[in-house]
Amino acid sequence: MEHAExxxxxxxxxHLTGEFVLRSGQTTDQYFDKYRFEADPVLLDxxxxAMVPLVPAGTEVLAGLEMGGIPVVTALARHTGLPCAFVRKQAKPYGTARLAEGAETSGRRVTIVEDVVTTGGQIVLSTTELRALGAYITDALCVINRNPTTPPxxxxxxxxxxxxFTSENLTPTA
Known part of the structure; x- marks a missing residue:
C-alpha cells in the first residue's frame, strides 16, 4: 500500500474531533485514537x-512501550525478524519484577517503539530506565508524531x- 493511502x-x-486531554496534560480538539488502528489487524500489519525502513541499522531489539507500543512492536517484529521487549511503565513488584519483558535489552542496541508521540515524555522516562539497566538507546520510532519536528x-x-507520519501530513487527503 502506498504511503499516502x-x-x-x-x-x-x-481521527476524532472533540475535547481531549493528552498524557502531557495538553488539551486538543484533534485526537488520533491509536487503539482504533492497532485493533484492525490488516491496518496494523x-x-x-511501512515502518520497517525506519528501523535504524544495527538495531538488535525493538522495545515497545506499554500499552500502545506493544501491538505496534509485535507487528513490526514480524516484518523485521528482530526480537522485541515489552516495556512497562513501572517494573512489576512480583514474579520476574522486570521493567522489560521478552528479549533481553542489557548490553544491546535497542530502538524504542511507540504509537503516538506528543512530548515524548514516556519515551524519555523508559529510555532513562532502560539505559540504567544497560541498554544502548539512540533512536525511537512512532506511527504518529503530533509535532512537525522531534519534541525537545x-x-x-x-x-x-x-x-x-506527523499530524501535519496525516489528513483525509494525505
Missing part, C-alpha cells in the same frame, strides 16, 4: 510493513525520533 486509512480509522525532550535525551 496508508495515511488516509489511518486518518479515517483513528500495513503500518508495521527527546533531543535533550539524545534520541532521534523516526515517525511514519
Amino acid at each position: 496508508l495515511g488516509r486509512r489511518i486518518y479515517a480509522t483513528a 500495513e503500518v508495521a510493513r 525532550p527527546l533531543t535533550t535525551a539524545g534520541l532521534t525520533l523516526h515517525a511514519l
Whole structure:
C-alpha cells in the first residue's frame, strides 16, 4: 500500500474531533485514537510493513512501550525478524519484577517503539530506565508524531525520533 493511502486509512480509522486531554496534560480538539488502528489487524500489519525502513541499522531489539507500543512492536517484529521487549511503565513488584519483558535489552542496541508521540515524555522516562539497566538507546520510532519536528525532550535525551507520519501530513487527503 502506498504511503499516502496508508495515511488516509489511518486518518479515517483513528481521527476524532472533540475535547481531549493528552498524557502531557495538553488539551486538543484533534485526537488520533491509536487503539482504533492497532485493533484492525490488516491496518496494523500495513503500518508495521511501512515502518520497517525506519528501523535504524544495527538495531538488535525493538522495545515497545506499554500499552500502545506493544501491538505496534509485535507487528513490526514480524516484518523485521528482530526480537522485541515489552516495556512497562513501572517494573512489576512480583514474579520476574522486570521493567522489560521478552528479549533481553542489557548490553544491546535497542530502538524504542511507540504509537503516538506528543512530548515524548514516556519515551524519555523508559529510555532513562532502560539505559540504567544497560541498554544502548539512540533512536525511537512512532506511527504518529503530533509535532512537525522531534519534541525537545527527546533531543535533550539524545534520541532521534523516526515517525511514519506527523499530524501535519496525516489528513483525509494525505
